Amino acid sequence: MLRQFGTNEFLFILAAARWTVLLSLIAFAGGIVGGLAIALMRVSPLKILSATAGGFIQVFQGTPLLMQLFLVFFGANTLGLDLNPWVAAAIALTLNASAFLGEIWRGCIQAVPRGQWEAAGALGLHYPSLMRYIILPQAFKIALPPTVGFLVQLIKATSLAAIIGFTEVTRAGQIINNATFKPFLVFGTVAAIYFALCWPLSHISMRLERRFAAASAR
Amino acid sequence: MSTMSEASRLQDEIIIRMEDVQKWYGTFQVLKDINLKVRTGERIVICGPSGSGKSTLIRCINRLEHAQKGRIIVDNIDVGASSRDLDAVRREVGMVFQQFNLFPHMTVLENCMLAPMKVRGTSKAQAEATARKYLTRVRIPDQADKYPAQLSGGQQQRVAIARALCMSPKIMLFDEPTSALDPEMVKEVLDTMVSLAEEGMTMLCVTHEMGFARSVADRIIFMDRGEIVEEGAPDTFFSNPQHERTRNFLGQILSH
Ligand SMILES: Nc1ncnc2c1ncn2[C@@H]1O[C@H](COP(=O)(O)OP(=O)(O)O)[C@@H](O)[C@H]1O
Ligand SMILES: [Mg+2]
Numbered sequence: 001m002l003r004q005f006g007t008n009e010f011l012f013i014l015a016a017a018r019w020t021v022l023l024s025l026i027a028f029a030g031g032i033v034g035g036l037a038i039a040l041m042r043v044s045p046l047k048i049l050s051a052t053a054g055g056f057i058q059v060f061q062g063t064p065l066l067m068q069l070f071l072v073f074f075g076a077n078t079l080g081l082d083l084n085p086w087v088a089a090a091i092a093l094t095l096n097a098s099a100f101l102g103e104i105w106r107g108c109i110q111a112v113p114r115g116q117w118e119a120a121g122a123l124g125l126h127y128p129s130l131m132r133y134i135i136l137p138q139a140f141k142i143a144l145p146p147t148v149g150f151l152v153q154l155i156k157a158t159s160l161a162a163i164i165g166f167t168e169v170t171r172a173g174q175i176i177n178n179a180t181f182k183p184f185l186v187f188g189t190v191a192a193i194y195f196a197l198c199w200p201l202s203h204i205s206m207r208l209e210r211r212f213a214a215a216s217a218r
Numbered sequence: 219m220s221t222m223s224e225a226s227r228l229q230d231e232i233i234i235r236m237e238d239v240q241k242w243y244g245t246f247q248v249l250k251d252i253n254l255k256v257r258t259g260e261r262i263v264i265c266g267p268s269g270s271g272k273s274t275l276i277r278c279i280n281r282l283e284h285a286q287k288g289r290i291i292v293d294n295i296d297v298g299a300s301s302r303d304l305d306a307v308r309r310e311v312g313m314v315f316q317q318f319n320l321f322p323h324m325t326v327l328e329n330c331m332l333a334p335m336k337v338r339g340t341s342k343a344q345a346e347a348t349a350r351k352y353l354t355r356v357r358i359p360d361q362a363d364k365y366p367a368q369l370s371g372g373q374q375q376r377v378a379i380a381r382a383l384c385m386s387p388k389i390m391l392f393d394e395p396t397s398a399l400d401p402e403m404v405k406e407v408l409d410t411m412v413s414l415a416e417e418g419m420t421m422l423c424v425t426h427e428m429g430f431a432r433s434v435a436d437r438i439i440f441m442d443r444g445e446i447v448e449e450g451a452p453d454t455f456f457s458n459p460q461h462e463r464t465r466n467f468l469g470q471i472l473s474h
Contacts (some may be wrong), residue, residue, distance in 0.1 A: 062302035118282050119378075123333035123385060124308035133332060137323045 005182045015187045016172030017193050018112060023168060024197075026090050031154070032095025038102025040131070043109050047060055053102065066160050068092045073164045083123030089161035104150060109135055110144040128212055145209035152198045152205070159194075228436065233258045233389060233420055234279060239288030241274060248274050249285060250444040251291065258388075261421045263431040266441035267467060272424040275441065276391045279422070280311040293388060309337060312382030316394040318374045320366040320381070327362040330381045338385065344386070352380040356410050372403030376410050383414075390414065392423040426471055432456065440464045 003009065041053035060068065072095075073088035083091075112135050120130040162171035173190035177183055234256035241249040248271045255264060264272050269334060277283040278290055281297050281304055290297040292307045321329050334340040340348070353359045356376040357465035358369075366374050375395055382390060392411065396404045408430050415421055415434045425431065431438055438455040440448045440463075448455070448464045461463050 079377060113319075115315060115319035116321065118322070119313075119315065122308060122311070122313040123381070124305060124337040126305075126337075129336045133336065134321055141323075164302060174268055183398050 002181055003179045005176070005180045005185050007056075009176045009180060009186075010097065013172045013186070013189055014170060014193065016167055018050045019166070019168040020155065020158050020170075020193075021197065023086075023089055023158045023161060023166070024151070026087025027093035027097050027154055027158070027183055030090070030094030030108050031101045034094060035101025035105055038098055039105035039109060042094055042102060042106040045127075057099045057103050059101065065092070065096055065157055066163065067084055069160055069164055085161065085164045085166035088164060089158070089166050093154065093158065093161070096157070097150070100150055100153075101147065104146050105139065105143055108139040108146075112138045120159050141212065145205050145212060148201055148205035150209065152201050154193060155197050155201075227259055229258045231258045233260075233293055234422075235289075235291040236275075236278070237289045237291075239275075239278060239282065239285045239290060241278065241285040241287070249278070249443050252288065252446060253279065254333070254439075254446065256363050256389075256420065256422065259418050259420055260436050261415050261419075261434050262420065262423070262437050262439060263435040264439045264441060265426055265428075265431070265467070265471070266447075269439070270441045271444040272441050273393050276313075276393060276424060279389075279391060279423070280308055280313060282313075309385060309390055310388045311391060311464045312385060312387035312389070313391045314375070314378050314382055314393065314395045318371070318378045318398070319368070320374055320378055320462050322366050325363050326358070326369070326377050329366070329377060330384045333381070334384050348384050349380070352383045353377070355413075356380045357381070357406075370403060371399045372406045375399065375403075375407045378468045379407075379410055389422070392421065392425065394424050396425065396427060428436070428456075428472060440467065 014108050027041055038053045038056060041049040042057070044050050044053075059094070069089060069092045069175060072092040073085065076083040076088060116138065117130065117133055120134045125134065158168055159170040162174065165171070169190055177186040180186065225330050232255050234254065236254040239249055239252040240247065252275060254275075260378055264275065279292060279297070280287045282291075284298070293310050295303045295306050295310075297304065297307050301467070318324075321332070324332065327346065327349055330352065331342070331345040334348060335342060335343040339439075350359060350362065353362055356378055356379055358373055358380075361369060361373060361377070366377065366440055369377065379390075379395075395411070396407050399407060404427070408427060411423065411430070412434055423430075423435075435452050437449055438452055439446055440455075440461075442463050448459060448461050455464075456468065459468055
């Protein structure tokens, strides 16, 4: 017996959107911490740190996110750890975000002109102070637009968590579609929810980028 | 300045000593057998064609560049010995760059206060007092709360000089400090450098401002292809250069 796509069905999907938002926020927050560590390791003068971070980035950029999800979810189970899909998705997405943000921010750190490093070094600032007071504040401005842009990618990427059984907005859509068989209506609704989340962020990212371009053209 | 006062001003103490310094970029030798002694209070102008190694030479003094061979002793400290020695050297050596290299996200005052606070551990109040003192000395006390981008090139370079002076260095290095400036701003920066020289600062200046060299330098060094080709007091250097390469260079630069 097919159900109709009514208010209840719509609300079910909409309610699941909070899990999409929450998963995105967790992965983003984790990615900020992990990404900063990866970026700092990547630009470190210590070879071992920069090579380790480089390897981490390569692995996570060079494999599909879905495989990373599978590896964390099923891998943990075979190791005897019983991860629920929630935790598995959060871990995999955090690692993935750390790699991508780390690589984005490495570029931003290295985009700070050479002369800034030299002036700070000539004044006798040590590496930690040099990073903290001179390089990172300038890199932060450069990093803002691509970071917000990455958040958009991350929100959309959370849809893959549906495949390991985590009921975020995409999986909620699948459930409702199985009951109503109104794919256009159902997945149109799901897509509209993603769009409502992502579009304002894309817009912000573009505006930041334009403002940054205008500021650096001065 | 008379020869007598010269003799009494310059002390015998050698504050910078470069011995057989050699440096390569890959297979390209950028510094060849550099030997240089600088006395406390001495003002040295380094000139030479573009690419001759002038910047590399002075950047070896505070180890922004590392020379593979030779020894560099600054204020009795071996620059290459250890990171603690490097710290000590960098505290004593101020540097001014062609492109100013002010910190764009900090006000003029913050630019001047950062290193004294973070490197010397000076208190905030003391760092601010020192910063204001030197900003007054370079004649821009009223720009303290502006950001570098709001200043003219000449003002920015004077801030850069004040920022370096706030660390109370014993030696100041200048790498073409007026080359990036519009012509009308060159004088204000040179005047600042002249007054610094009059206060007895040990200075090494890479510059093509030959008027400055003539009036301020104790010694002029001419470099070409990584070598010190010739050096001498301004009088003899300009009136009676010994080497063909020096004559060619002077011919070119003085005809402008
Ligand atoms: N990082 C570098 N890598 C390779 N070559 C360099 C580097 N820096 C400078 N050089 C070369 O070394 C030579 C001397 O440079 P530099 O000391 O800047 O000369 P100057 O200041 O006299 O113009 C130049 O030929 C320059 O191209
Ligand atoms: Mg140079």
